[in-house]
Amino acid sequence: xxxxxxxxxxxxxxxxxxCKKARFLRAPEAGDPVLLCTLRYAMxxxxxxxxxxxxxxxxxxxxxxxxxxxxxxxxxxxxxxVPYGAYEGTVEMLGGIFAQDEEIxxxxxxxxxxxxx
Ligand SMILES: [Zn+2]
Numbered sequence: 621x622x623x624x625x626x627x628x629x630x631x632x633x634x635x636x637x638x639c640k641k642a643r644f645l646r647a648p649e650a651g652d653p654v655l656l657c658t659l660r661y662a663m664x665x666x667x668x669x670x671x672x673x674x675x676x677x678x679x680x681x682x683x684x685x686x687x688x689x690x691x692x693x694x695x696x697x698x699x700x701x702v703p704y705g706a707y708e709g710t711v712e713m714l715g716g717i718f719a720q721d722e723e724i725x726x727x728x729x730x731x732x733x734x735x736x737x
Contacts, residue, residue, distance in 0.1 A: 621648065622645040622646065622647065622648070623645065623646055623647065623648035623649075623652055623654070623704070624636035624638065624639065624641075624644045624645055625644045625645075625646060626639055626641070626644040627639050627644070627655070628652070628653050628654060628655055628701060629654060629655040629731060629733070630648065630654055630655075630704075630707070630731075630732055630733060631645055631733055632732075632733045632734070633733070637733050648704045649704060650703060650704055650705035651703050651704070651705065652703065652704040653679065653701040653702070653703060653704075654701060654702060654703070654704045654707045655699060655700075655701055655731045656678065656699075656700040656701060656702050656707065656710060656711070656714075656728070656731055657699070657700055657714075657724065657727035657728050657730070657731045658683065658697055658698065658699045658700075658727055658730075658731065659697065659698055659700070659723075659724065659727050660697055660698075660723075661696055661697070661698065663721075663723055663724055663727070664680070664697075664698040664700070666718075666724075667700065667714060667718075667724065668680065668700075670713070670714065670717060671700070671702075671710070674710075674713060676702055676706055676710050677702065677703060677706065678700050678701060678702045678710075679700070679701045679702075680698050680699070680700055680701075681698065681699045681701070682696045682697075682698055683696065683697040683698065683699055711728055711732065714728060715728060
């Protein structure tokens with residue numbers, strides 16, 4: 621398992637699936653922020669309280685401008701990042717809680733570079 625410093629995600633192969641390069645790959649360290657999943661607003665709103673409840677030191681990044689609808693940004697997507705040291709446990713927790721939710725399970729697999737595995 622390698623870590624792409626540029627995309628902040630775990631990589632299983634020889635090149636990062638996001639930037640298609642190998643030069644930013646290195647062994648992950650416990651404090652590295654790792655992409656947990658990218659979700660639509662509605663899904664992010666279900667995942668975020670769980671991360672808070674479990675005291676996972678996550679960070680959330682809004683992607684794209686989204687459409688401004690009356691001042692809200694409900695069409696945005698969000699990427700969640702957690703430290704590498706907390707990553708496995710967090711994936712297990714969310715994968716268990718949302719085992720029946722295809723969208724969240726797929727988002728977790730995609731971020732973990734498992735979609736072609
Ligand atoms: Zn990359």
